[in-house]
Amino acid sequence: MNRNGFSDTGSTTLEVNDLHKSFDDLEVLKGVSMRAHEGDVVTMIGASGSGKSTFLRCINLLELPTSGEIKLKGEAVEFKNLKSGVLPSNKKQVQRFRSQLGMVFQSFNLWQHMTVMQNVIEGPVQVLGLSRAEATARAESILNRVGLWEKRDDYPAFMSGGQQQRAAIARALAMEPSVMLFDEPTSALDPELVGEVLKVIQSLAEEGRTMIMVTHEMKFARDVSTEVIYLHEGKIEEQGPPKQVFENPASDRCRKFVQAVH
Amino acid sequence: MVWDWLPEYLPRFMEGLWLTVQLLVISIVIGMTLAIPIGLVQVTGPRPLAWLAKGFCTVVRGTPLLIQLWLIYYGVGSLFPSIPGIRESFLWPYLRDAFPYAILAFSISVAGYEGEVMRGAFRGVPKGELEAARAIGMSPFQVLRRVWLPRAVQNVFPTLTGEFILTLKATPLAATITIYEAFGISSIVRQETYRIYEPLLFVAFLYICLSAILILLFRYLENKIPKRSA
Numbered sequence: 001m002n003r004n005g006f007s008d009t010g011s012t013t014l015e016v017n018d019l020h021k022s023f024d025d026l027e028v029l030k031g032v033s034m035r036a037h038e039g040d041v042v043t044m045i046g047a048s049g050s051g052k053s054t055f056l057r058c059i060n061l062l063e064l065p066t067s068g069e070i071k072l073k074g075e076a077v078e079f080k081n082l083k084s085g086v087l088p089s090n091k092k093q094v095q096r097f098r099s100q101l102g103m104v105f106q107s108f109n110l111w112q113h114m115t116v117m118q119n120v121i122e123g124p125v126q127v128l129g130l131s132r133a134e135a136t137a138r139a140e141s142i143l144n145r146v147g148l149w150e151k152r153d154d155y156p157a158f159m160s161g162g163q164q165q166r167a168a169i170a171r172a173l174a175m176e177p178s179v180m181l182f183d184e185p186t187s188a189l190d191p192e193l194v195g196e197v198l199k200v201i202q203s204l205a206e207e208g209r210t211m212i213m214v215t216h217e218m219k220f221a222r223d224v225s226t227e228v229i230y231l232h233e234g235k236i237e238e239q240g241p242p243k244q245v246f247e248n249p250a251s252d253r254c255r256k257f258v259q260a261v262h
Numbered sequence: 263m264v265w266d267w268l269p270e271y272l273p274r275f276m277e278g279l280w281l282t283v284q285l286l287v288i289s290i291v292i293g294m295t296l297a298i299p300i301g302l303v304q305v306t307g308p309r310p311l312a313w314l315a316k317g318f319c320t321v322v323r324g325t326p327l328l329i330q331l332w333l334i335y336y337g338v339g340s341l342f343p344s345i346p347g348i349r350e351s352f353l354w355p356y357l358r359d360a361f362p363y364a365i366l367a368f369s370i371s372v373a374g375y376e377g378e379v380m381r382g383a384f385r386g387v388p389k390g391e392l393e394a395a396r397a398i399g400m401s402p403f404q405v406l407r408r409v410w411l412p413r414a415v416q417n418v419f420p421t422l423t424g425e426f427i428l429t430l431k432a433t434p435l436a437a438t439i440t441i442y443e444a445f446g447i448s449s450i451v452r453q454e455t456y457r458i459y460e461p462l463l464f465v466a467f468l469y470i471c472l473s474a475i476l477i478l479l480f481r482y483l484e485n486k487i488p489k490r491s492a
Contacts (some may be wrong), residue, residue, distance in 0.1 A: 060397055091401075099399030109390035113412050123398040126408060141435075175398060 011038050012074070013060070013210045014179050019068035020030050021054055021234075022085075027037040028054050029065070030234040035178065036227075036236045039208040043221040045244075046231035046258065053106075055140045055231070056183050057211065060101040061094055072097055072177060102172030106184040109157040110163040116143065117152040122172045128175065135174070142170045147199050162193030167198055173204075180204065182213040218261050222246050267455045267465065269406055273445065276446035281361075282433050285443060288365050290426055295370020298411065300373060301380025315377060322374025328435050330371065335363040335439040364436040372429060379421055383414035423480040427473055444468050 014036040030053045036042050057063040059070060061077070063150035070077045076092055079086035088094045110119050121135035122145065130138070132168040143149045146166040148234040156164050165185060172180060185201065187192045198220050205211060205224040215221055221228060221242065226230040227247040238245050238254035249255045290343075300318065303311040342348055342357045343363070356362050361379075389409055396403040434445035442450065448461035 062393055062397060095399045095400075095401060098397055101397075103394070103397040105390060105397075107390050109388070109394035109407055111391055111394065111413070112388075113409075120409065123400075126404055127399040171394075171398070225349050240455065 012036070013038050013040070013072070014212070015069075015071040016055075016059065017071075018060060018067040019055065019058055019070070020066045021051070023064060028234050029058070030179050031068075032231070032236055032238075033213075034229060036210050036212060038210055039054055039236075040226045041205045041209075041211045041213065042229060043225040044212070044214045044225045044229050044230070044231055045218070045221060045257070046214070050231040050232040051185045052117060052231045053183055055091070056181050056212060056214050059181060060098050060103055062103075064088070067204070074101060088188055095127070095132075099123070099175055100178045102175055102177030102180045104168050104172050104180065104182045105206065106187050108130050108156070108161070108168045110164055110168055112156055116148055116159075116170075117157055119167060123171065124174050124257050134196070139170070139174055142173050145203075146170045147196075154227050161189045161225070162196045165189065165197045169197075178210060180209055180211040180214070184214050184216065186215070186217060216261065218246070218258060230257065263460055264457055265460060267451060267457060267460075271451050271461075274447050274450070275444065277470065278442055278444040279472070281441065282430075282443040282472070285361075285364055285368060285433050285436060285441070286426075286430050289368035289372050290429065292365070292369035294376055295378050296369065296373035296377035301382075301384050301414075302376030304377075304381040305384045311322065312466075319374050319378045319381075322370060323378065326366070327371050327432055328438065331364065331367040331435055331439060334367045334370075335360060339363055360436075360439045360441050363443055364439060366436075368429065368433070368436075372434070375425055376422065379418050379425065380414065383418040384410065385418050387413040417482050419480070423477065423484070426480070427476060430472060431475060447464070
């Protein structure tokens, strides 16, 4: 299987083709394509404003792309064309897609009126229709795994950033998503709390979860990724296995970027 | 001070107090039911509905409740008898009674004030939490029911408590449209016994008790919901 090429192997979990996104006159994404096979960890790197977070947010339609194609397990998001761009035409489909794309935000975004446990079972109960007992059993094993079992009845406001982010990862995991999306998961954390979150993400990568991650943690990207994409001004400038992108990039700009951040 | 009238009038005060409680609770329930969409559309749009809601709040908050009450009772109320056949219809007993007009006026007032409070409350919920709800696959209605509304109410709970106390203390205005709630009864006592201050003191005491109960109730509810960010 060619992980980085575009040959169709049939096991493509997530596929994005020629994605464009404009905010008014500003074109943020100028035709970005990517593919993630089962178990791939694709990391997007690039300077602020390169469009990497916007790209991630377009995948689960928190931002609406101006044009392009998004396919999850071979099923494309249904769009209808408008003058100003595209609009998803099947709301139920969008909700189903989102439930299969586990999003982890930079600022955690835990629901502050719910305990950790309530945060984690909310999606499975409300969206997937699990019984409270099933969802709780599922949540218990996940919370154990991210080391928050003791904190399950705490409210997010009383937890550290690292704990909140681990809880947010648990919330996403509880949906048993096909793909995890990480939007700069450690950027809002105090330096000493970054490690505990990266450890959890690494363990997810090691168990073969499909993940798309936007990050500034270059060493981490190098260690866990199967593929690294360097975005510059809304275009893919460099793409390949971490070894190639970090050690021997074809693009000068990419070389400078990874050297500067290192 | 002379209190010998009290035992005789106490049962009527209790009836009046019960009417006050009914007026307050029903108006708050109806008013808040309206206030939620009135606050929400001002944040979400569509524009014309947002303007309509904003206009409603401005008019209600910009005019005295007493005038609203009189316009509804004497104004709207006097239009109904001119409708042919209405005196024979099943609606007439309600239309003839002052209480439904008071409910209407107080509900509108609560809707106007609390609609404005809810607008700020909805706007104050962090966007990220709403995004997280959408990202997990919730429908717009689920986002509202599970995250947006509870978070909004949590933020303004102390404000709402104060607003409801103010509404309680506005209820004596209903006495001006022939509703013998607690304050109305004290007027009856004054007319029949020529005692002026004792009935007023007594009814003031009743309102203090009611306020205290309301505050304790809401404090209990407030403690049931988690604190805001530490």
